[in-house]
Amino acid sequence: MPVGDRRSLLPLTTLSSLNLLGITLRDLLDILLVAALLYQGYKLVVGTRAVNVLRGIMVFAGVWVAARLLGLVTLTDLLGRAGTVGLFALVVLFQPELRAALERVGRPRGAAERDGAALQDLARALERLAERKTGALVAIERRTPLGEYAATGVPLDAVVSVPFIEALFVRNAPLHDGGVILQGARIVAAGCLFPLQASDGTYRRYGTRHRAAIGLSEVTDAVVLIVSEERGSMRIALNGRLGPDLTPTELREQLRELVYEREALSPLPAVPAPEGRP
């Protein structure tokens, strides 16, 4: 039997102790698992405010390592102690994000399908509102929890349905003012106040509904949908930018891409600078 064949019959435990360039199979497995864990961790925080904090932590860790290498005992000790306290502070600060991330990990099978059906209903409801020129504002939560904005409105726990969304925005309905917030397939709040986009010139000519949508999309990774009362058009605000008018088919496609296929966190295509009122 050739040597190669004989080697392939060796059990993993024996192979793991083989030492190639000082790296064993066990080391490789260890590195691969840590890399996979780090990648999954990165996917959980990308697009949330935690990314900036993560960068800060890396700078902090870099300074600590440099201080250690240079033998700066007092600085190393000080940073080490601050790091320990900081870890606890981070858990408290990012408690909503951590909870949302763990919920995503433990999401039951079938939830994604339910969300997909809810998005279809949402798109249909917005089309109908646009046809009748009834203004609407809907934020769909992705990775950044929208709890603090939901708290500014009336809490709900309702299944997304075409008539219910239409009823929420009907003129003079008690909750028609402000925005609706969706988490998965459920409407969690209505009549919510979103932060207005700071008037930096680009969106100065837009009314408050559009600026509230852009404002929320600046500070979170939510997909924010707007139906204009004035023009009966449908648009999406994402990453602090307002997208172009969408046809019903385009709206469905965008929702599928941005929300249903959750991994696709790509920004909207570049939006041309607005010329005049929406």
Ligand SMILES: Nc1ncnc2c1ncn2[C@@H]1O[C@H](COP(=O)(O)OP(=O)(O)OP(=O)(O)O)[C@@H](O)[C@H]1O
């Ligand atoms: N901060 C806010 N958060 C959520 N909704 C808001 C906020 N400010 C205003 N709105 C909503 O926007 C409505 C006013 O829209 P306005 O006409 O000023 O905006 P617009 O961008 O011109 O939209 P439209 O094209 O529909 O007229 C309010 O009745 C309210 O429902």
